Amino acid sequence: MEDIIIRYITNTISDEELKSLQSWLRSPENREEFKEIVIINQRLDENYNDISTDAAYQQIKSITLQKKRTTTKLYKAIFKYAAVGLLFIGITIGLYVILQTDKEIPANQIVLKFEDGTFRVIKENINDEIRNEKGNIIAKVEGGTLAYVKNNATNLKITYNELIVPYGKRFQLKMFDGTTVFINTGSKLKYQVSFVKAKMREVFLDGEAYFNVAKNKASTFVVHTRDMDISVLGTRFNVSSYHDENSSSVVLQEGSIQVSKPSETSKNEKKLLLFPGQEVIAKNKMFKVSKSDVEQHISWINGQLSFKNERFENIIKKLERYYNVNIENNSLPLNDIRYTGTFTKESIIEVLNIFKESTQFNYKIEANKIIITSPVNSISQ
Secondary structure, three states, X not given: OHHHHHHHHOOOOXXXXXXXXXXXXXXXXXXXXXXXXXXXXXXXXXXXXXXXHHHHHHHHHHHHHXXXXXXXXXXXXXXXXXXXXXXXXXXXXXXXXXXXXXXXXOOOOEEEEOOOOOEEEEOOOOOEXXXXXXXXXXXXXXXXXEEEOOOOOOOOOOOEEEEEEOOOOXXXXXXXXXOEEEEOOOEEEEEEOOOOOOOEEEEEEEEEEEEEOOOOOOOEEEEEOOOOEEEEOOOEEXXXXXXXXXXXXXXXXXOOEEEEOHHHOOOHHHOEEEOOOEEEEEEOOEEEEEEOOHHHHOHHHHXXXXXXEEEHHHHHHHHHHHHOOEEEEOOHHHHHOEEEEEEOOOOHHHHHHHHHOOOOOEEEEEOOEEEEEOOOOOOOX
């Protein structure tokens, strides 16, 4: 790793090496070692401005052995010297660039957040590798899917990662146990990186996701949301629980699931048993079970925007997430009008114009904001 740090300091590091360095620096001990190497670099600059490269190498070797007596690794690269006075600035900026924190999480990109608060931007169309602090590959990004690598180790510590999917994007996750999760726009999913020796496979959802849970009779799969917990052993279902909506729902496609209030997960007598084709809506701490059109609920997996007899006020939220726009509706009567429709490749302008064919309203676009207003006459269907 010392060689890679040197190449980082001298701005000769490759993209792959930078990714490896990012993963390695997630460990506090490794960050301290990084700082020591930068300090060594500065000492050389102060004392050997005109020395030969061979002398520089020997000095690096000497100081490194003093600082880290247990190591036998030697530097194999020669690097240029940083300017005097940039020592601590260099360390701070270096760690800032390599280890990005929550405050800098980009709003419009898919992000993988690690348990220590650092994160990586995920590019859907670019193959990539995710490594841990030891440099081992723990997951790969291929074909728009983040897939975790199976590990048969029995002493793994339970840690959590979080996938953040912004408005206008969707993403797929393949978990350690083989469970596949389709994550909808504007959603966050926090999940265990491994389930070794875990009695429960737990995930935490803010938003919407479709789960195809791998069967494991020894480990229950539990989805935690704001309004309910869903417990399964292996099945297919869709959960919608956005923080800006006043209700949550789960629709079962295959198998069976148990639904309970968050505080009652362990109380079997208070769990609802759901069968395929049924939906549970949680609102105001109450559950309502009904038959449901499953295909309509999960059509978003295939990139469709679908709604059935829904109020325009609720449709606005779907449009905002799907198209990554802000919509301000100043025509209040429009909120209560219900619509049914399915869109796939239409632009937001095309969708609004289709609404206008049956309902009178005006709209204007200002940057990323759409403002809806009433016409002079009243709205009618």
